[in-house]
Amino acid sequence: MIIAIDGPAASGKGTLGKRLAHHYGYRHLDTGVIYRAVAYELMQSGHDLRDEAAAVQAALELDPEKFGNPALKTQEAGEGASIVSAIPRVREVLVNFQRQFAADPPGAVLDGRDIGTVICPHADVKIFVVADPKVRARRRTMEARARGEEADEAAVLADIIRRDERDKNRPIAPLKPAPDAYLLDNSQLDIEGGVRAAIDIIEAVRAGRLRG
Numbered sequence: 349m350i351i352a353i354d355g356p357a358a359s360g361k362g363t364l365g366k367r368l369a370h371h372y373g374y375r376h377l378d379t380g381v382i383y384r385a386v387a388y389e390l391m392q393s394g395h396d397l398r399d400e401a402a403a404v405q406a407a408l409e410l411d412p413e414k415f416g417n418p419a420l421k422t423q424e425a426g427e428g429a430s431i432v433s434a435i436p437r438v439r440e441v442l443v444n445f446q447r448q449f450a451a452d453p454p455g456a457v458l459d460g461r462d463i464g465t466v467i468c469p470h471a472d473v474k475i476f477v478v479a480d481p482k483v484r485a486r487r488r489t490m491e492a493r494a495r496g497e498e499a500d501e502a503a504v505l506a507d508i509i510r511r512d513e514r515d516k517n518r519p520i521a522p523l524k525p526a527p528d529a530y531l532l533d534n535s536q537l538d539i540e541g542g543v544r545a546a547i548d549i550i551e552a553v554r555a556g557r558l559r560g
Contacts, residue, residue, distance in 0.1 A: 349374070350450050350456055350471040351374070351455075351456070351457040351473045351550065352458055352459075352464040352471035352473070352474045352526075352529075353365050353368075353457065353458070353459040353463065353475050353546075354462065354464050354465070354474070354476050354526075356461075356478070356484070356508070356511070356523060357430075357484065357488075358484035358488040358508060359477045359484060359534055360477055360542055361477045363539055363542075364475075364477060364542055364546055365377075365457045366378075367543045368457045368543065368550070369456075371547065372457070372550075374454060374455035375454075375455070375456045376456070376457045377456065377457075377458045377459075378459055379458055379460035379461075379463065379467070380429060380459070380461075382415075382442050383429035383433040383438075384421075385406075385414060385420055386403055386410065386438060386442075387428025388417070388419055388420055389406040390402055390406055390428070390432065391425075393406075398431060398435070400437060403435050403438045404437045404438055404441060407442055408441055418495070421495070422492075423492065423507065427507060430511045430515060434519075434520065439520055446458065446468075447467060450471075458471075462523070465525075472553070473530075473549065473553045474529035474530065475529060475532050475546055475549055475550075476525035476526070476530070476531050478533050479533065479534040479535045481508050481509055481512070484508055485504045485505035486501060489504050492504075532546060
């Protein structure tokens, strides 16, 4: 089974993806990390984030062993990911990696911005996670401070709003729910509540197919 989870920045889709993968015994891929890793490599090597040739090369040379690097969780890396992900050739390089991950047994949970629409349009279950921008900014700020980083909530909110607009309006794979995606509003839910709501959706889909 393939479970696709999409949503804007800081909506909680990453945490949800990890918890669902653990619950069902599937593998998990935070696809945003891939783009963050590309952006990080460009920043480390002094290249402009819009340098297409350098970005494609970084994508080709990605090392999955480095996906756990804490630097990929920073706001700077997240902002960079939003920029490099809009480069068509970078997306082409990384699409096959994501699709292969999804196809391998025993099953997979992928979270990102275009899993249900582009990467895995035939996913068994698609969930689109949303949350109020102010709630997302508060959560992201608290996460950053918990890591010992300085974070200004107003600046984080402004960044989230900019990223939302860029992600929704980019010409390639814009952020939008698939027609058959289930909407999950995470604004008033804690982690456990969000996980329960997602499991309810998945089990309802599975039960419907069994009846069918």
